[in-house]
Amino acid sequence: MKAAVLREYGVPRADEFQEPEAGPEQAVVEVLAAGVNPVDVAISAGRYYAGKPPLPCVAGREGVGMLAGRRVYFDAPIFPYGSMAERVLIDPQAAYPVPDGLKDGVAVALGISGVTAWLALTARAQLKEGEHVLILGASGVLGQIAVQGAKLLGAGRVVAAARSPEGLARCLELGADAAVRLDEPPDLAAALAEAAQGRIDVVLDPLFGAPFAAAVNAASFGARLVQIGAGAGAEATLESAAIRGKMLVIMGYASMATPAEVKRAAYLQLAEAAADGGLTVDVDALPLEQVGEAWKRLAAGSHRKIVLVP
Numbered sequence: 001m002k003a004a005v006l007r008e009y010g011v012p013r014a015d016e017f018q019e020p021e022a023g024p025e026q027a028v029v030e031v032l033a034a035g036v037n038p039v040d041v042a043i044s045a046g047r048y049y050a051g052k053p054p055l056p057c058v059a060g061r062e063g064v065g066m067l068a069g070r071r072v073y074f075d076a077p078i079f080p081y082g083s084m085a086e087r088v089l090i091d092p093q094a095a096y097p098v099p100d101g102l103k104d105g106v107a108v109a110l111g112i113s114g115v116t117a118w119l120a121l122t123a124r125a126q127l128k129e130g131e132h133v134l135i136l137g138a139s140g141v142l143g144q145i146a147v148q149g150a151k152l153l154g155a156g157r158v159v160a161a162a163r164s165p166e167g168l169a170r171c172l173e174l175g176a177d178a179a180v181r182l183d184e185p186p187d188l189a190a191a192l193a194e195a196a197q198g199r200i201d202v203v204l205d206p207l208f209g210a211p212f213a214a215a216v217n218a219a220s221f222g223a224r225l226v227q228i229g230a231g232a233g234a235e236a237t238l239e240s241a242a243i244r245g246k247m248l249v250i251m252g253y254a255s256m257a258t259p260a261e262v263k264r265a266a267y268l269q270l271a272e273a274a275a276d277g278g279l280t281v282d283v284d285a286l287p288l289e290q291v292g293e294a295w296k297r298l299a300a301g302s303h304r305k306i307v308l309v310p
Contacts, residue, residue, distance in 0.1 A: 002310060003058045003085030004034075004291040009046035012059040012084065014289045020081050020089035027092040029065035029074060033104040033285065034083035036294045036306040037061065037112050038229075050256075053079070059291070060084035060308075062111045064104045071098040073267060075111050084291060086310040094260065096267045099275040105283030109141055109305035110270040112255065114281075117146035118266045120204050120226040120253045121153060129154030131201035134192060134218070136182075136211050137231055139167020141281060141305045144174055145270075146204050148279045151175040155202075159195045161211065167303045174280070182211050189217035202226070209233030216242050216250075224249045285309050 001019050004012040022028050039048070044059050046052040060083030062075040072095035074083070081089045098107045121127045133150040137143045138160035144167075150158045160171035161180040168179035178195040185191035192214060193200065203215045203225040209232030212225075216238050219225060225248060243250070255263070273279040284304040286294050294306050 001086040002288060004060065004082070004288060004308065005056055006044050006053070006059050007056045009052065009055075010044065011292055011295045012044055014291055017056070017058055017085060020078075020087055022089060025091060025093070026078060026089055027067055029063075029067050029072065029088050029090055029095075031063050031065040031083060031085060031088055031310050032071070033108050033307040033309055034060045034063040034085070034288075035108040035111060036298055036308060038298070039112065041295065041298065056080065058082035058085045058088070060088075062108060063088065064098055064107045067092060067095060071104075071107070072096060073098055073107055073111055084288060084308050096264055096271075099271050102271060102275045103283065105285055105305055105307045106274055106281050107271065108307050109145070109281040109283065110267060110274060113142040113305070114145045114270045115263050115266045116228060116253065116255055117142050117204070118149050118270055119258060119262065120228055121146065121149055121202070122266070123258075123262065124226045124251055124253050125202045125204070125224045127153050127155060127202050130156040132157040132159070132196050132199045132220075133202045133204065134159045134161060134196060134200050134215060135171075135176075135204050136161050136215060137206040137229070138162045138171050138176065138179075139164040139303050140206070140301070141303070142206055143204075144171060144303070145279065145281065147171050147176045148174050149270075150202075152273060152278060157196060157199070159192065159200075161192060164301065164303065170282075170303060188214035192218040204228070207232035208236050210236065212236045213238055216248065219246060219248055221246045222248070224251065226251055226253055228253045281305050283307060
């Protein structure tokens with residue numbers, strides 16, 4: 001079958017790979033669209049914290065495909081198979097149904113990116129109606145979903161912060177109340193606080209580094225900050241007084257540590273909202289043969305969900 005095959009650590013290449021055969025409690029899915037995510041880049045490069053994958057293997061952690069005549073979302077392919085292929089091997093009990101009318105690419109985007117954003121706001125931050133939310137790195141797919149998710153959950157004000165003016169413009173179209181360029185204001189903390197009208201109850205942070213430090217200084221008393229990534233750096237310099245003086249709560253979110261039933265419920269909530277028109281994601285679909293181009297677009301900071309179509 002045709003697949004994005006990893007024969008050496010780096011960027012996978014379109015090539016032939018052996019067909020998957022289902023064993024007990026397994027199923028073969030006909031892939032319709034496979035997501036391209038930073039985690040795929042890390043795994044393929046051999047930089048993933050869980051270790052290097054044995055070679056050869058097929059890249060890809062999530063996708064949408066056909067199983068027993070119905071569309072499903074999956075995010076745990078059975079090694080050495082991955083989602084970036086014509087067919088993939090999965091545990092059918094771990095697949096989620098995709099509502100009719102929901103496009104394949106959007107259904108993929110609601111998985112790793114969407115569930116992370118949603119559970120960071122709900123299960124971790126426990127966002128309450130009327131609260132003010134700051135979304136760092138808001139121009140990315142996860143950030144755009146978080147902006148819309150915060151509004152769906154009743155946030156009183158949502159501030160989108162990112163470096164891309166085009167991405168921030170899109171966030172405003174999606175419902176953000178204000179936007180802040182991370183690379184412009186001399187006093188970023190003051191700019192964030194002003195955009196939030198002096199109140200920041202929840203921060204969603206996929207960046208860390210200097211933007212997170214600024215968010216700590218801008219956050220209100222008792223604010224909850226959820227850390228989900230290190231897009232701006234693995235280290236941040238924080239002032240002790242800002243944390244303890246404002247009784248801030250800093251917490252992490254990791255998908256791998258989240259119970260399967262919790263992720264499933266989150267995905268179904270997001271899928272229902274998207275099917276009803278309450279949530280949207282822009283998609284950039286490429287043929288599987290252009291897997292190298294997909295890697296380049298992701299590295300360039302695409303504001304659209306990149307998917308590969310077999």
